[in-house]
Amino acid sequence: MLYTFDEIVTEFGNNYQIHKKIEEGKLQKVEPNIYTDSLDYDDFMILIKKYCDGQEKVFTLQDSLKANGMIKKADKIHYLATDKDAAKIKDPRVKQIFSQKEVLTLGRIVMIYKGIPFPVYDKERTLIELCRYQSKIPANIFSEAVQSYRRDIAGIDQQKLTGYLAHFPKLGAITNRLDFIFAQSK
Secondary structure, three states: OEEEHHHHHHHHOOHHHHHHHHHOOOOEEEEOOEEEOOOOOOHHHHHHHHHOOOOOEEEEOHHHHHHOOOOOOOOOOEEEEEEOOOOOOOOOOEEEEEEOHHHHOOOEEEEEEOOEEEEEEOHHHHHHHHHHOHHHOOHHHHHHHHHHHHHOHHHOOHHHHHHHHOOOOOHHHHHHHHHHHHHOOO
């Protein structure tokens, strides 16, 4: 299991005990502020532990599409929506999307990835993100997501989608892409 430094301090009490566990081989430092007591982890688990420490961050685009069952496999680059005033994340595995505070948590849900809770957007908000950031998504993944949304049109809460849309600027571009996606499914 992965732990943040704060979680390790809570469990073991102090730096001396932490270093003792490391020397005994019962704990390993994975990267700054991230520790593990097993070798059963991957990069995405590390990113969740490292960056999702509160309500102000949400994994979006491909991670959200995958979590909602709209694509089978996400790329190795993870998009993380943060407040527009948040500090820049300097991790090559993460691309940061700066968002207005009033829409950042709109449609935010928590899912579980290998036992670790992580924030993503619900299916309707993910659809809006797909339309907003089409240029950031590889064409094959965009196409797979569009096909999935077309197949699952009955599973889309239209009222929720309409409610979310009211919060976004550039509504024309988003609705044009939504029309494109849903026109083919009729």
